[in-house]
Amino acid sequence: MRSSSTPPSSYFWLTLLACGIFTGILASFVDVTTELLADLRFGRCERGFWLTRRVCCLEAFNSSHCLLLEGGWKEWVPSSDVDWAAAFASSTTIGLFFSLLAAWIVRSLSPFAAGSGIPEVKTLLSDAELKGFLSGWTLLAKTSSLVLSVSAGLCLGKEGPFVHLSCCVARQLLRLVPSLRKSPLARMEVYSAAAAAGVAVAFGAPIGGVLFSLEEVSSFFPAKTLWRTFFCALSAAFTLQLVDPLGTGKLVLFEVTSHHRWQIAECAVFLAIGILGGVIGSGFLALNTAVVKIRKSKWKSFPVLEVCLLSMFTSAISFSSPLLLSSGTSFLSSLFQECSDLQEEGDVKEWLCPSSSHSASSLIFVLFAVAAVKLILTSFTFGAKIAAGLFIPSLCVGGAIGRGVGIAVQLATSDGSTFAMLCASSTRCILPSLYAIVGAAAVLAGVTRMTISLVVIVFELTGGLEVILPAMLAIVSAKVVSELISGSHSVYDRVIEEEKYPYLDTKEDLPDTIRTVSDLLSEVDLFVVSAVEEVEQLKQKIKEVKRKGEAGVAVVHSLTDMAPVGYVPLLLCVACLHIVSCPCSRFAFISSIEAALASCGEEERFLDNEELCIAPPSSVGLRRVAAFAPPRGMRDSFLDLSHTLDSAPVTVFSYSPLKDVLELMRKQHRRYVLVLSRGRVVGTVSRLRAVEVCREERALAASLRRAEARTRGESTSVVRHFVAFASRMLKCLLPSRGRNRRGIGDDGL
Numbered sequence: 001m002r003s004s005s006t007p008p009s010s011y012f013w014l015t016l017l018a019c020g021i022f023t024g025i026l027a028s029f030v031d032v033t034t035e036l037l038a039d040l041r042f043g044r045c046e047r048g049f050w051l052t053r054r055v056c057c058l059e060a061f062n063s064s065h066c067l068l069l070e071g072g073w074k075e076w077v078p079s080s081d082v083d084w085a086a087a088f089a090s091s092t093t094i095g096l097f098f099s100l101l102a103a104w105i106v107r108s109l110s111p112f113a114a115g116s117g118i119p120e121v122k123t124l125l126s127d128a129e130l131k132g133f134l135s136g137w138t139l140l141a142k143t144s145s146l147v148l149s150v151s152a153g154l155c156l157g158k159e160g161p162f163v164h165l166s167c168c169v170a171r172q173l174l175r176l177v178p179s180l181r182k183s184p185l186a187r188m189e190v191y192s193a194a195a196a197a198g199v200a201v202a203f204g205a206p207i208g209g210v211l212f213s214l215e216e217v218s219s220f221f222p223a224k225t226l227w228r229t230f231f232c233a234l235s236a237a238f239t240l241q242l243v244d245p246l247g248t249g250k251l252v253l254f255e256v257t258s259h260h261r262w263q264i265a266e267c268a269v270f271l272a273i274g275i276l277g278g279v280i281g282s283g284f285l286a287l288n289t290a291v292v293k294i295r296k297s298k299w300k301s302f303p304v305l306e307v308c309l310l311s312m313f314t315s316a317i318s319f320s321s322p323l324l325l326s327s328g329t330s331f332l333s334s335l336f337q338e339c340s341d342l343q344e345e346g347d348v349k350e351w352l353c354p355s356s357s358h359s360a361s362s363l364i365f366v367l368f369a370v371a372a373v374k375l376i377l378t379s380f381t382f383g384a385k386i387a388a389g390l391f392i393p394s395l396c397v398g399g400a401i402g403r404g405v406g407i408a409v410q411l412a413t414s415d416g417s418t419f420a421m422l423c424a425s426s427t428r429c430i431l432p433s434l435y436a437i438v439g440a441a442a443v444l445a446g447v448t449r450m451t452i453s454l455v456v457i458v459f460e461l462t463g464g465l466e467v468i469l470p471a472m473l474a475i476v477s478a479k480v481v482s483e484l485i486s487g488s489h490s491v492y493d494r495v496i497e498e499e500k501y502p503y504l505d506t507k508e509d510l511p512d513t514i515r516t517v518s519d520l521l522s523e524v525d526l527f528v529v530s531a532v533e534e535v536e537q538l539k540q541k542i543k544e545v546k547r548k549g550e551a552g553v554a555v556v557h558s559l560t561d562m563a564p565v566g567y568v569p570l571l572l573c574v575a576c577l578h579i580v581s582c583p584c585s586r587f588a589f590i591s592s593i594e595a596a597l598a599s600c601g602e603e604e605r606f607l608d609n610e611e612l613c614i615a616p617p618s619s620v621g622l623r624r625v626a627a628f629a630p631p632r633g634m635r636d637s638f639l640d641l642s643h644t645l646d647s648a649p650v651t652v653f654s655y656s657p658l659k660d661v662l663e664l665m666r667k668q669h670r671r672y673v674l675v676l677s678r679g680r681v682v683g684t685v686s687r688l689r690a691v692e693v694c695r696e697e698r699a700l701a702a703s704l705r706r707a708e709a710r711t712r713g714e715s716t717s718v719v720r721h722f723v724a725f726a727s728r729m730l731k732c733l734l735p736s737r738g739r740n741r742r743g744i745g746d747d748g749l
Helices: 009-040 063-068 084-109 118-124 136-151 161-174 184-203 206-217 223-243 264-298 303-318 328-335 360-381 391-412 432-448 452-462 465-486 491-499 517-521 535-548 570-576 658-667 687-711 718-733
Strands: 043-045 073-075 528-530 532-534 552-556 564-569 604-607 610-613 638-640 651-653 672-677 680-686
Touching (some): 009 043, 009 161, 084 303, 118 161, 118 206, 136 161, 184 206, 184 223, 184 452, 206 223, 206 452, 264 360, 264 391, 264 491, 303 360, 360 391, 432 465, 517 672, 535 552, 552 680, 658 687, 680 687
Parallel strands (some): 528 552, 651 672
Antiparallel strands (some): 043 073, 532 638
16 A cells, blocks of 8 residues: 555656656757857848848858848858958957856856756765755756857857756756655656756757766666656657757757778777877866866956956957857767768868868868867866856867877878778778767766766767767777776766765775774764753854754753754754744744744644644745743743654764765765764764765875885876786787687686
8 A cells, every 4th residue: 555655656757757848848948049149149130030040041052152142141240341350359249248148147046057067966866955956046047047158159068057957847846746855765766867858858869868867977776767767868858859949850969971881900099099088088177177276266256257258268269260160069060970971161161171272181280279279168168157068068179189080090091001901992991070979979988987878878969870889999998098097086076076065976985994983073073952952052053063064963862861862954953043933932933044934823723732833824835843832931932843853863883884884874875874872972974074084085095005106116107007007908909828729828717
């Protein structure tokens, strides 16, 4: 028989269906609005300013013909009438206005709207609490800032923030279903499904979205969640296909039209691209971390000014090359196409395909330079106080490098070259577009440390089966190399560490330590309150708890025996500060801190012959708390906490190994545990403190390894890691003289 507290299954499916549908509609709105505002930086359609350049030029043969048509596209500053400086000034001014508005919206409405939101979603799905992260204001600010920042021409993408937007949509739907909202496990399942729906609408990859939610963001993912997540991602992708905001009629974003079988000899180049992608990913992490430290120390008080300077600097650099001036999506689409399949797009095609005016060597230099510029711009832009994604810029950097490598290999295997015999049996032996796809996957793997989900996303993104094995080889090698250089933490893990979010990774091994819980308790103060506490004393203790950064306070029977009664979370403690007494000598709590408790004269209820003061029906978030009758004459000075606490918190002994306690908090998603010694409360351990301990232990272990290596005279540089990695690869690939025909050495198994 179903428990009354268990949410009905039909509510689950309807909520997931609604989440997928609304996410698809929201993604369609963002795509259309972003394309329109990005085109408005350069001109307008004479038939209507609300028409994008793509729709306005449907009847034209090419972009040049569209400028000549009546009712076609008209530039703000025609290049034939004035010089280059006027066009640059108009585009930069409009982009600066968009950037200023995007930063102002984030600063005014919701600071949580900045960034991609994926680190915060990972923290949220570990059962941590980030108040205001999924609010309606955050949804509005994130959507507006994302559209404006991408339209401004900044080096960022809109795909990553879709994960945050979809979770915001799920949160608004959960407000309509109290049975799901009050269940922590149900909330986590819905948010996991929403994250998959965000990736599904971002790349048109529902299966990749499910694997992304499983691999990257979710800490709680049981078997039943897999099917529910797929259903939500499927409904989002189907809605996006039905709306068809770009008018292509296809869900595949970068469809590959050239198909051919690659050769075994190219695997060495794919492996080299993967190694290069791992190095680039590690370099991006190092550069972005340095920029974040400078931003926090010197630019923390000027977020809007920083965004405006980034916009002006990006516009100045972008006008130096048509490859930089084009949007990330169109540039990536051109990189993934062969020269014979590219449409006439002026300078973009001219700088991607060798011709009489541009040699292959010059194109390689230009593509590598464009990749370096985009990498530096992305390192400075990611982390600014605007909505910004990382997927498309990383793919553009890798795609440019991969296409440059492909052109170099194509040049090396041409007639009369050194490796011409490799392409003797085929007229189209080397396709630079295939190398562009492999390079894009390698750099994104080096930055985000994604593996299985990235392979599927690349396949769904391009629709090419022949790219799967090369992409696998590049992704694995990029992940191994990047972890050898900069550790296993991705760019999102670095953000979590910088912001000090209470995130315990369930997929990472805990650090080995011999410390016990008692060693941790000696470093912090003990905060306890009795079951009946004077209001003024309670306020002082709660202020001290907030100042120390604790998660709450332990409640004991009395301060003399210290017998455990329960635990009061910090948010409820803060709500206690806003208590007002009712004329009927009873108290009432409300969940919203900002709301004020209305007088009980509006409505009075009776329960078990006990009077309870409650707010009027118009007040939301009412928390009814049974009252405790203190001595007569002191009813306005005392408050009973026995009905507002967690009466069954997890408790551990003071001599418990610290690693076991951390494992318990990580696996059970506990935000706090009580520490007992001989039946007395001696302290508490919060999730935030547990995260700090993990970081301290890992840093200590790393320093000990470095010290041990120095005493042995070994090098701890990156070169040693590469030498060890190369030696292991050679041992696996090259045949050994000591092996017999079965592949087993003289020593046997």
